[in-house]
Amino acid sequence: MKAQIALITILTKDVPTMKNFYKDVLGFEIKSDMDNYVEFESEGARFAICNREIMTQVTGGHPSYQDEKNGQAFELAFPCDSPADVQKTFEEIVSKGATPVKAPSAMPWGQTTAFFADPDGNIHEIFSN
Structure with a gap:
């Protein structure tokens, strides 16, 4: 394994709302749309949104994907x-x-930063050095 991130996937129960936010508000172009999984064009790491139930199915029902977590789990900058x-x-x-x-x-x-949230409440950052 390489110590390198190749894909970032946001898990959600509301793929259509999240897809529209990342497309219409943040400007990501859709590369692939399979209703419950959407992958965007992204320079660097691949970026996707996936329905929680799909991830539960593909992992054989692992309980981590079924839990509703409270609070911030990740941040995109x-x-x-x-x-x-x-x-x-x-x-x-x-x-x-x-x-x-x-x-x-x-x-x-030394950076200028601002923070905003997506429809699921995930807080993200925009910044300049």
Whole structure:
């Protein structure tokens, strides 16, 4: 095995809503759409959304995929070209339906960051160095 991530999959009970959010709000293009599994065009690691029940089936009913977890389980971070781009992007995605979590601000480590949530409540970051 290589110590490299080749695929990131978000598990959800509502694939259509999540698919529309990542397509319409964040601008990902759909590569493959099989109703309960959607894969997006993504430079670098592959990126997908999958129905929890499908993952339970393909793993032989493993209980981890059946549990409803509370709280944040992961974060995606999206790079921007500049602090002004962070502000512009934040305003744009919020106007399209992202839930604002924290407006852009300068962080002590030198980045400008902003946080938003997707329809399942997963909090993600946009940033510039």
